[in-house]
Amino acid sequence: MPLQGITQFSEDGQYAYTFDWKKVRWPSLEVVGQFPLTAGPATINSLYSYQNFAIDEAAGVMLIFGGSRVGVFDLNTFQAKPSSKILYADGYAWIFYSAYIVEKGKYFLTYAKYTTPGHPPYLPGETHYWSFLWDIRTMDTTTQAYPVRRLGGPMKQSPDGLWLGTLLTSNPNVDSILIFNTSTYEATYMGEPDHGLCKTPSVDWSHDSKYFVTSSWGCNTPASICVWDVIEGKSAYKYAREFGADVSMHVSPDNKYILLVSSAGLGLFNFITTTNVYNGPKSIKILYPNPTSGEITLPGSNFNEGKLNIELTSLDGNLIDVLYDGMYQGGDLRFNLAELSQGIYFIQVTQNKSVQTYKVIKEK
Numbered sequence: 001m002p003l004q005g006i007t008q009f010s011e012d013g014q015y016a017y018t019f020d021w022k023k024v025r026w027p028s029l030e031v032v033g034q035f036p037l038t039a040g041p042a043t044i045n046s047l048y049s050y051q052n053f054a055i056d057e058a059a060g061v062m063l064i065f066g067g068s069r070v071g072v073f074d075l076n077t078f079q080a081k082p083s084s085k086i087l088y089a090d091g092y093a094w095i096f097y098s099a100y101i102v103e104k105g106k107y108f109l110t111y112a113k114y115t116t117p118g119h120p121p122y123l124p125g126e127t128h129y130w131s132f133l134w135d136i137r138t139m140d141t142t143t144q145a146y147p148v149r150r151l152g153g154p155m156k157q158s159p160d161g162l163w164l165g166t167l168l169t170s171n172p173n174v175d176s177i178l179i180f181n182t183s184t185y186e187a188t189y190m191g192e193p194d195h196g197l198c199k200t201p202s203v204d205w206s207h208d209s210k211y212f213v214t215s216s217w218g219c220n221t222p223a224s225i226c227v228w229d230v231i232e233g234k235s236a237y238k239y240a241r242e243f244g245a246d247v248s249m250h251v252s253p254d255n256k257y258i259l260l261v262s263s264a265g266l267g268l269f270n271f272i273t274t275t276n277v278y279n280g281p282k283s284i285k286i287l288y289p290n291p292t293s294g295e296i297t298l299p300g301s302n303f304n305e306g307k308l309n310i311e312l313t314s315l316d317g318n319l320i321d322v323l324y325d326g327m328y329q330g331g332d333l334r335f336n337l338a339e340l341s342q343g344i345y346f347i348q349v350t351q352n353k354s355v356q357t358y359k360v361i362k363e364k
Contacts, residue, residue, distance in 0.1 A: 004040060008055050017055060017062075023075070033078040035062065051098060058105030059136045068093040070110065072139065084139045087132065089114060094130065100155045102164060103182060107145055108134050109155060143315055146185050147346060147357040154202065157182070158209040163230055165212040167203055177214065177228055185359050187286050189301070190228050190235065202249040202260075211236065211273060215249045215260055225249075225258060227273055236273040287347065291361035294338035300331050302349065302356070309350040310335075315343065323347070337362055 004019040009026065016026045021035040041053045041064075052065045057075065064071035070084035087094045094112040101108050110132045116125040135142045146164065155166040164180040177190040202215045212228040225239040247261040251271065260267035287298045298310075308328035312321045312335075323335050328351075337345075340362045347358045 007041060007051075007053070011057055023078070033076075035073050035078050036080065037064070037073075054099050054101050054108060056101050056104055056108065056136060061136065063099060063108060063136075065096040065099055065110065068095055070096055070099075070134070070139065082139065084134065087112070087141065089128065089130075090116070092116060094132070096132075101157075102133065102146065102155055103157055103161075106136060107142070108136050110134065143317065143346070144344070146180050147187075147359045156203050156205060158205045158212075158230075159207055160209040162209060163205075163212070165203060165205065165228075165230075167214050167216070177212065179212065179228075179230055184290075184361070186290050187358070188233065189286065190230075190233060202247075204249050204251045204258075206251050206255050206271070207253055208255065213249065213251055213258060215258075225260070225269065227271070229273065239269060239272075286358050287360060290359075291363045292337060293363045295334055295336050296360060298333045298335075298347070298349075298358075300333070303328050303333075303351060305329055307351065311348045311350075312337075313346045313348060315345065317346075320345070 006016045007019055008017045010016070014026060015032070016024050016029075018024060019040045021037045021040065022031050023033045023035075024031050041051060054063045054065075055061075055075070056063070060075045061081065062073045062075060064073065068086045072081040072083055073079065074081055092114040094114050096110045096112045099108050099110040111129070112132060113127055113129045115127045118125045132141050133143075133146060134140065135145075155164060157164050162182055164182055166178050166180075178187050179190060180187050204213050205211070206213065210229065210231055212230055213225065214228070215225045226235055227237045228234070229236040247263065249261070250259045251257075252259065256271055258269045258271055260269070286302060287296050290296065305328055308324060308326065309322070310324040310333070311319055312323055313319055320340075324333060337360070342362055342364050345360050345362060347360055349356045349358070
């Protein structure tokens with residue numbers, strides 16, 4: 001039976017998923033199942049690097065995007081399972097158009113948008129974008145894990161499962177690397193590799209989980225590849241060659257090469273981690289200490305000068321206190337949370353139409 005190309009291999013290498021929604025044995029291509037879908041999945045988009053499906057073998061499901069619900073299909077029976085609920089904002093349903101598996105068997109991230117009608121009707125409406133974190137076991141949004149609202153770049157978990165890396169593409173953290181600890185959900189920034197808004201960033205991990213590799217394209221500065229040392233908390237090497245991946249990037253299993261897949265062709269680079277060519281800044285914590293029993297510090301590197309609003313909310317999203325609302329002129333910000341009960345809270349920072357949400361754990 002003719003196939004329309006392979007979208008993804010199974011982790012054990014015994015099966016492949018195809019662009020016409022089949023699961024086949026590898027390498028015989030014997031069809032073992034057909035998902036009840038008609039149109040094939042979208043390929044990688046050259047502007048946003050997204051696709052409208054995601055496969056999570058740990059959860060045993062395939063997720064389909066492209067409407068107001070996230071569709072779910074069983075990887076073994078090929079039948080549809082209960083889909084997600086519809087999320088609304090200002091009376092309009094969010095439309096989900098792409099996603100990443102955040103933690104296999106646990107969480108996935110969706111990118112969504114909705115557009116308001118124009119006034120009068122012949123004028124264009126406003127389009128709003130947001131990111132949602134979902135629990136794949138309940139197919140509902142969650143606030144009990146990574147504070148990933150409005151992240152714009154791809155996310156990928158390290159092979160050992162200890163880290164989650166992403167490349168941000170929204171001010172004030174333009175193209176900075178964000179690494180989450182999958183046990184504490186605490187995040188660490190690691191510098192700015194390109195200092196420009198990247199349309200199509202790509203990421204991958206070395207197979208020993210020590211290095212996080214980013215490749216950017218369409219930035220304000222030349223495209224580049226950067227290798228980040230997660231253990232040391234700093235950049236290890238930046239490639240001078242102006243070649244970025246606007247489709248995908250892969251680190252070879254032996255950690256010797258980096259393969260870039262671009263609309264301009266293929267790029268193969270030696271994997272380099274030690275050199276004097278580039279040595280970026282050490283990591284900057286978003287807030288510390290975390291967990292805390294009282295005072296917390298938000299480093300000034302998190303903000304730009306100007307109007308700044310910082311709110312403290314509960315786990316269910318209710319406002320507890322406005323920690324800061326005024327003109328920020330620089331320096332670290334410190335707040336005392338000693339009177340809070342033990343538990344998990346969120347600090348939401350709004351500045352220049354950008355919203356960043358940080359998770360903080362309050363101890364006794």
